[in-house]
Amino acid sequence: MARRVSRRKMPRREDFQMKEQLKIEEGVFENRTMMRLRSFFTHGIISSLEFIIAKGKEADIYLADGGASVSDAFVAVKIFRLETSSFAKRADYINGDPRFGRMRPGISELVNVWCRKEYGNLKIAGAAGIHAPRPYLFNGNVIAMELIGDDEGRPAPTLKDSVLEDPEPIMDSILLQIGRLYVKGLVHSDVSEYNILIKEKIPYFIDFGQAVVLEHPMSKKFLERDIANMLSYFRKQYGIERDLGKALMQVTQGGATGVVDGGNTN
Ligand SMILES: Nc1ncnc2c1ncn2[C@@H]1O[C@H](COP(=O)(O)OP(=O)(O)O)[C@@H](O)[C@H]1O
Numbered sequence: 640m641a642r643r644v645s646r647r648k649m650p651r652r653e654d655f656q657m658k659e660q661l662k663i664e665e666g667v668f669e670n671r672t673m674m675r676l677r678s679f680f681t682h683g684i685i686s687s688l689e690f691i692i693a694k695g696k697e698a699d700i701y702l703a704d705g706g707a708s709v710s711d712a713f714v715a716v717k718i719f720r721l722e723t724s725s726f727a728k729r730a731d732y733i734n735g736d737p738r739f740g741r742m743r744p745g746i747s748e749l750v751n752v753w754c755r756k757e758y759g760n761l762k763i764a765g766a767a768g769i770h771a772p773r774p775y776l777f778n779g780n781v782i783a784m785e786l787i788g789d790d791e792g793r794p795a796p797t798l799k800d801s802v803l804e805d806p807e808p809i810m811d812s813i814l815l816q817i818g819r820l821y822v823k824g825l826v827h828s829d830v831s832e833y834n835i836l837i838k839e840k841i842p843y844f845i846d847f848g849q850a851v852v853l854e855h856p857m858s859k860k861f862l863e864r865d866i867a868n869m870l871s872y873f874r875k876q877y878g879i880e881r882d883l884g885k886a887l888m889q890v891t892q893g894g895a896t897g898v899v900d901g902g903n904t905n
């Protein structure tokens with residue numbers, strides 16, 4: 640289990656809060672998830688779990704209050720559902736990635752690997768200097784990360800739900816960030832208007848579970864699809880015309896230079 644925060648003895652009040660909270664959560668989460676959630680309290684990542692802020696296909700995202708070991712007031716907790724069966728097709732994003740070897744795991748093991756992969760990919764995104772949530776901790780099917788949102792704990796809207804007054808710089812920043820990630824050897828592989836959040840006119844990438852390293856035999860295809868998705872969204876939504884070939888060149892050859900935008904906040 641990876642952990643970036645220092646272990647620290649939990650104050651009594653947090654200990655009490657955790658016990659009370661876990662009583663409430665019993666019946667909501669299945670046993671393994673409950674046990675894993677406990678470690679997020681004991682490591683001081685969260686002090687209480689609030690409510691679901693978004694329901695994805697395979698995971699639910701909860702808002703949590705930050706614990707003693709994190710400086711953020713709020714933390715996003717992504718909990719992958721263990722009973723999910725649509726996970727099986729995701730094996731394609733794991734097989735072929737040399738970090739994981741060739742495996743034929745069961746669903747629950749697949750979810751764990753997926754979660755570990757998302758955590759590792761978020762670390763690479765941070766090292767690449769792109770805008771993405773800082774990962775805090777993962778355990779099994781649960782991952783805690785920085786909430787991309789406001790001071791009140793409201794999550795930032797997706798690109799899909801945002802109306803951009805000045806869309807072109809945002810599109811350029813997205814392409815530049817895809818390039819930065821590429822230079823660090825990673826392709827997001829699920830870039831869409833649903834997996835980008837807009838906070839204070841800055842695009843943040845989320846949902847890194849399916850991101851692959853360049854050694855993956857499909858990485859170039861995934862990169863092209865990511866860029867094509869963005870060009871098509873900005874064309875349909877904002878009438879911006881860009882040539883796919885040129886954009887691809889720009890991403891693969893100019894990724895290391897240029898300014899993402901006002902600077903990165905990671
Ligand atoms: N770190 C975060 N901060 C704020 N909102 C988030 C964060 N992570 C996820 N969300 C919200 O939850 C939704 C689903 O998360 P995502 O990681 O895309 O899960 P899925 O794999 O189910 O698509 C996102 O569209 C976004 O609205």
Ligand SMILES: [Mg+2]
Pocket residue numbers: 695833834846
């Ligand atoms: Mg998503």
